[in-house]
Amino acid sequence: MANGEREVGADAPAGGFVQLLTPDGERVDSVTTPDGTTYSVDFSDDEYRELYRDLVTVRRLDAEATALQRQGELGIWASLLGQEAAQVGSGRALRQQDMAFPTYREHGVLYCRGIDPIMPFGLFRGVDQGGWDPNEFKFNTYTIVIGAQTLHATGYAMGITMDGKTGNADGEAVIAYFGDGATSQGDVNEAFVWSGVFNAPIVFFCQNNQYAISEPLERQTRIPLYRRALGYGFPGVRIDGNDVLASFAVTRAALDQARNGQGPTLIEAYTYRMGAHTSSDDPTRYRIASEVESWKAKDPIARVKAFLTKQQIAGDDFFGDVDEAAKKLALDLRERVLAMPDPQPVTLFDNVYPHGSPEVEAQKAEFERYHASFEGSAS
Amino acid sequence: MSRIKEFTLPDLGEGLTEGEILSWLVKVGDTIELNQPIVEVETAKAAVEIPAKWAGVVTKIFHEAGTTVEVGAPIVAIDTNPGAGDLPEPSAESLAAVEVAPVEGAVEPGLIGGPAPGGRTAVLVGYGPRNTSAKRRPRLGTPPAPPAAAPPPTAPAPVATAASEPVAAAAPSSAPVLAKPPVRKLARDLGVDLTSLAGTGPMGSVTRDDVQQAAAQPVAAGAAPEVFDAGRERRIPVKGVRKLTAENMVASAFTAPHVTEFLTVDVTRTMKALEKIKARPEFREVRVSPLLLVAKAVLLAVKRHPMVNSTWSGGTGEIVVKDYVNLGIAAATERGLIVPNVKDAGRLTLRELAEALNTLVQVARSGKTPPADMAGGTLSITNVGVFGVDTGTPILPPGESAILAFGSVKPTPWVHKDKIKIRQVTTLGLSFDHRIIDGELGSKFLRDIGEFLTDPESALLSWT
Incomplete structure (x- = not known):
């Protein structure tokens, strides 16, 4: 119970994590971590419904992309299946002025930034170089090199401090996304050092999906990843990465710390990649089926649906509408992807x-x- | 555009050239939806389901299950507008004009991370090595005159004197043979003598192709038997499980130094114990065979000698000793030999073990063993007795350090209590990896298995 007041559920790793919505769809009012920070959310029914819509939509778009790859229409695809809550929660916690540095899997964050989901498909279809204007969308280009974006993000964060854009409640903040495997990279450790020393306004958002391609977490670390932050001199928090509410609450608090000039935070979103690393990977070669099954029970979307149903915030009509709208978006995306012109x-x-x-x-x-x-x- | 659309096999994983149709999930005449899974295809990287690219009615399936298909070849035709009435006669457009994409970037298939045929290393992600040249359109008859800035026609600068020496027909000589290290390794692996080759590479160096050609030739005349009657030879493409088995066996046999020991034991009491177990109500529903008690003997003996359940991890310079046993059972299936394993078999009760073994074998015979069931084995049993032979010298599955061959149980004259009696006797053969297991440990492990099978009751009482 090191990480919260409530009893740690059976689904939590040793040491616990911040969880505001259990896999069964029960709301936890608030969680207080040992450093005295209390995390909670106060959403209206509409906001809860919109979070659900986001989760279903990004999963549906992702499924369409996976199908397109299998049909030979994309060269490769990195699926976010299973990581929707981590991405949507943190993505919705970003404010307009905040800057995000994604990996190549942050399709959910991209969607939450209000960007047309087709934007990265040129890269995966091989018809452009995956370039776009990071400033236009406050969303950097997808970074394929593992962990490199954490240094770019750190430099950017130090820059906005020099520009005087931080230090108040409406200041800017930066979020850098990466995975558990990236924590073994020199770049990420350098980013931690620089951010810590220069008190950079940055949130390091690590989606720990348990595997660096095929390499399991125990090959990356001997202690929970969030505890590494202490060694660099800033706080680290672990959240249930399959809980969209925890992802939102903790990211929002960490971004506010950053924009107020209180320096970096490491968030470890404890989650699981339900699919393959990319469409070129076969996870059955290194994961056992029972492990995948156990994570199915912690599905990020099913718990929100259970919560909405129990609280009578939404019913079958709403769920059906959301599915239908997501399908429509996906088919529209498909048509537009197929119509992408080949480059000259x-x-x-x-x-x-x-x-x-x-x-x-x-x-x-x-x-x-x-x-x-x-x-x-x-x- | 024709309403009949042909779906060609896509490159499913960055640089693959072919895939094997595992099973069709639809048949001709079926109405299908967009993205409905239609076919399961196995590539060198994974077995995947392909979703339908169009909604409609399946009008043709080009290849039956079991066929290996090149990337770019059509596999299924779909009528995308079946409501529009009868089809026109098959036209050139719908049949002849199937555009088969040129296969680019051919990559030898192989296991991820493992040696692929041809000595290449298979890749987990990213494009594999490319060994065909790109096809391109022919040049126009008279290209426009190159502007002044254009580079002159390439002529190699006469710098390297060696390059101008005659190279193609370099006769075998005592001079050192030029070849890159990977080519040397390939030659060694394929048993090709580099000095016997005339290199075709730069400066007369021996290339990978030279070695592969030499290896593919049916050996120089004289030394080896010539083809006797090609008409009565059958050539079977090596693929799927056969290919995997071959790769695994070669990898294991030439990395782990194998030692095999034998022990002939009187298993009369085991056979009697088996009858008693069968009679118990809780075992009424499950099939109980001698293999079950052999498995139990192995699991108990592993507890007494944990080192036998280990892996040689050359990469990290470690021996990984496992406190769990994923017990592999070699199974002959229609597709060939596979070795699925019972996960954490040491934790199972006898009844659970019996069930697990039955399921394993049934699933294996039906050909539906998932890759996860074949991965992670720590120690194996091969039940060659079912084929009526006495024993064998099994080859270790890669990554495992011991495998037990269990021969047939036969009534045999045997000295029992100082008299010659007819007893039920079998011969056990244990192969082990001598890098990890010395003769003493291997012998003790085998002896304990024998002791259990000779007298299971007292072994159980005294060991557990």
Whole structure:
């Protein structure tokens, strides 16, 4: 019970975690951690329903993407299945001015930022480089290199402090997403050091989904990941990563700490990747079926549905509507993905320099002539 | 566009070239929905279900289950507008003009992380090594004159003198053979003598292709038997379980130094105990066989000698001793040999163990053993007795350090209480990894299994 007042449930890892909604859909009023912080949420019925809608929608869009990959329409896909609550809770806790640094799996956070979900599909379909304007959406590009974005986020956070954008209740804050495997990277440890020393306004949000591709958590750490924060000089909190309310409450509090100039926080969202690492991976080679089954009982969406039903906040009509709307979005996404144009070879030369370069222009012209020399070339 | 759409096998996992159709979940005439699972396909990376790309009616299935299909080949045709009446005659558009995507980036299939055929290492993520060149459109007859900035036609600068020496027909000589280290390893693995090859690579070096060609040739004339009558030879493609078994056996036989010991024991009492167990009401529903008590003997003997239940972890320089036994049972199935295991078998009661073994064997015979059931075995039994043979010298499943062969139980003249009697006798064969298990430990382990089977009651009483 080191981590809360209530009895630690059977679903909690040793040491406990912040949980505000049990797998059975029971609300826990509040949880106070040993450092005296109390976490809770105070949502209206509408807000609860919208969280549910978010969860179902991001899962449905993800399922469509998985199907598209299996149909040969995407080169690869990194599914978020099982991690919806961690992403939606933290994503909805972000304010407009906050900046997010995702990995390649944060489709749920992207959705919660109000971004058109098609944005990353160019990358996975191989028709663009996965580039977009991070400032436009306050959402950095998907970072494939494991953990690299934590350093970018740290630098960004130090920058907004220098710009005087933090230190009050309406200040800016930064959130960096990464996984359990990334905690073994030098980059992430450097980011912790710098953020700690410079009191950077950043929240490190680690989705511990138990596997770094095939490598289990016990190959990453001998202590719970959230406790590592202490060594870098900032607080660490573990949450039930399958509980959207805990994810929201703790992320909101940590972001507020950051925007008020109180420095970084590490949040370990204890969750599970229900699917494969990516569509190129076969998890049955390194996980046993019983483990997957045990996590099914902790499903992040089923518990919200149970809660809404028990509290009579929503009924079958609402759930049916949500499913239907999500399906419609997914089919629309499918159509638009299939209609994405293939890139022209010469676009290779775009975006090299912001204002062009005579040398690159010459190369581009030469490349165009070369391409025109083939039969069937569009002239 | 035609209303009949043909779905071609996609590359399901970054750089795969083929997949085996495991089973069809639909048949011709079925009405299907978008994203409904239609077929299960196994690639070198995983067995996956493919969801339908279009809603409609299945009009043709191109390949039956069990066929290996190239990426890009059509596998199913779907009428996407079945309400529109009868189909027109099959036209060139719907049949002949099937565009089969060129297979790019062919990668030898293989197990993730394990050696793939050809000596390459299989990859878990990312593209595998590419060993075909891309296809491209032909050039126009007269390309536009290159501008001044264009590079001149490439002519290798005469820098390296070695490159200009005659290389292609380099006769075998005492000079050192040029070959990259992975090629040398491949040659060693395939038993190809590098000095006997004429390299075709840069500077006359021997390439991977040279080695593979040499290995594929049916051996130089004279030394080896020639093909006697090709008409009466059958060639069976090596794939699926056969391929996996071959890879596992080669990997195990040439990494773990195997030692096999034998013990012939009088199992009359075990057979009697078995009859008594069968008569007990709680065992009425389950099949009880001698294998059950052999398994029990192994599990109890492991408790007395935990080191036999371990793995040689060369990568970390450790021996991993396991306090749990995932007991593998070699099973002959229609698809070949598989070794599924009973997880944490040491914790099971005899009744639970009997049930687990029955389920394991039944599932294996039905061909539905999931990969998880085959992973993580720690120690195995192969019941060769069911084929009527006395015993064998089994090869260790990779990662395991001991495997017991259980021979047939036969009435045999045997010295029993100083008289020659007819007793039920069997021969046990235990193979073990000599890197971990010395002769003493292996012998004690085998002896204990024998003791249990000779007198199960007293072994149980004195050991547990």
